[in-house]
Amino acid sequence: MSDKELLVTKIREGTVIDHIPAGRALAVLRVLGINGSEGYRVALVMNVESKKMVRKDIVKISGRTVDEKESNLITLIAPNATINIIKDYDVTKKMKMKVPSVIEGLLRCPNPSCITNNDPEAFTNFLTVSESPLLLKCSYCETIIDEMQVVKQVL
Amino acid sequence: MPRALLPKHIISSLDLDRREVDTIFDMADEYEKKGRVSKELSGKVIALAFFEPSTRTKNSFESAVKRLGASTIGFSSSEGTSVEKGETIADTVRMLEGYSDMIIIRHKFDGTAKFASEVSHVPIINAGDGKHEHPTQSIIDLYTVRKIKGHIEGLNFCVLGDLKYGRAVNSLLRLLTKFKPGKVFLVSPQQLKLREEVKSTLNYPVIETSSLQDVIGETDVLYVTRIQKERFADEVEFEKVKESYKVDLKAVEMMKRDSIILHPLPRVNEIDRKVDKTPQAKYFYQASLGVQVRMAIIKYLFGGLK
Known part of the structure; x- marks a missing residue:
């Protein structure tokens, strides 16, 4: 078995997330709320060669699909990722991804004086002000965060 | 609750459109003509939730409420309230909305007023939230300009001082998006420049400079704010910039004869007291207009257009 085959072994049912920027596979799992305790078989490949991206990460999750909301959240850290839903070893659905216009709860406002960091009932709510480059604005204090800050937070 | 029945709040200057601002200005003029006395809101109770200390804003809101015939409940600091517990x-906010018909809120945290508006079923007026906004101050500011100059469009504004943390500045610059100002100069030390998130919401170009001298001769409205010592890591640095942003008689001499100087107050040393006697000094007049403007704002939220 070659290295390549080892890395891309097919899954029967689940989700394959490809073209993740190198080093961000763990962040993708975080966005999906997967930490290993759920029992899913997860294959995580980091820094493999890619024609398009030079280096990329791949995540394969057996027995779990990804919904539209989750796919959209993944665009925040992996804007060019592809998400394929697998059934009986075949791709049954390619998720269409769109940067969400509102991101609720996932992120933290970096402004320590923001109400969301100071009241247990005030949950974060970011609005997308630019998709590329990614810029999100806290809808309470208007602090703007970029893609790197999002990745850092998710990791 | 259907959208149309939701209370209208004032959280940011951007919440108001031009027609609404003009209506508030006209209503403020009317209240002035009536000697700032009206009983239109008799029986209403308005909560003043000042989690952060305030002199001018709280007292002028309180005066406005009482002059409208309504009464107030509330507090002027977190001390002694259940917040402390x-x-x-x-x-x-849930408690206050049960006791009142409107909540006027000031808090040190950015975004508190917006958060309160999501919790409350009665209208919320933002009386200052951290470094974010102070929209009623900006309505007073531009009302003062209209009173003195007769119009706002085409005037050159120069906003001086702490543009990074000044909530009154943010609200003023945003309210100016409803008018078509001439040139807008932003004069501040490098470390206190206007934040990008505010600048990106403006619909007119701004000219940023660190030299007041360069622009003061072209200015119609000079808006001075306090340079806050506590923002500087280095006191020597503060001492250096402090003097260069002081409006003294020499600076006033460089101004147009019919230009005006405004300040949201409190003033510390950024305007020399000798300037108070010059015809350009309008900041105390500006403060005196606060009551009628706040009467108009409160009444407007209770259905002033009907």
């Missing part, structure tokens, strides 16, 4: 802002 650990009550959340959300719970405090």
Whole structure:
């Protein structure tokens, strides 16, 4: 078995997330709320060669699909990722991804004086002000965060 | 609750359109003509939730409420309230909305007023939230300009001082998006420049400079704010910039004869007291207009257009 085959072994049912920027596979799992305790078989490949991206990460999750909301959240850290839903070893659905216009709860406002960091009932709510480059604005204090800050937070 | 029935709040200057601002200005003129006395809101109770200390804003709101015939409840600092015992802002707002018909809120945290508006079923007026906004101050500011100059369009504004943390500045610059100002100069030390998130919401170009001298001769409205010592890591650095942003008689001499100087107050040393006697000094007049403007704002939220 070659290295390549080892890395891309097919899954029967689940989700394959490809073209993740190198080093961000763990962040993708975080966005999906997967930490290993759920029992899913997860294959995580980091820094493999890619024609398009030079280096990329791949995540394969057996027995779990990804919904539209989750796919959209993944665009925040992996804007060019592809998400394929697998059934009986075949791709049954390619998720269409769109940067969400509102991101609720996932992120933290970096402004320590923001109400969301100071009241247990005030949950974060970011609005997308630019998709590329990614810029999100806290809808309470208007602090703007970029893609790197999002990745850092998710990791 | 259907959208049309939701209360209208004033959280940011951007919440108001031009027609609404003009209506508030006209209503303020009317209240002035009537000697700032009206009983239109008799029987209403308005909560003044000042989690952060305030002199001018709280007193002028209180005066406005009483002059409209309504009464007030509330507090002027977190001390002695259930907030000190650990009550959340959300719970405090829920309690106040049960006791009142409107909540006027000031808090040190950015975004508190917006958060309160999501919890409350009665209108919320933002009386200052951290470094974010102070929209009623900006309505007073431009009302003062209209009173003195007769119009706002085409005038050159120069906003001086702490543009990074000044909430009154943010609201003023945003309210100016409803008018078509001439040139807008932003004069501040490098470390206190206007934040990008505010600048990106403006619909007119701004000219940023660190030299007041360069632009003061072209200015119609000079808006001075306090340079806050506590923002500087290095006191020597503060001492250096402090003097260069002081408006003294020499600076006033460089101004147009019919230009005006405004300040949201409190003033510390950024305007020399000798300037108070010059015809350009309008900041105390500006403060005196606060009551009629706040009467108009409160009444407007209770259905002033009907």
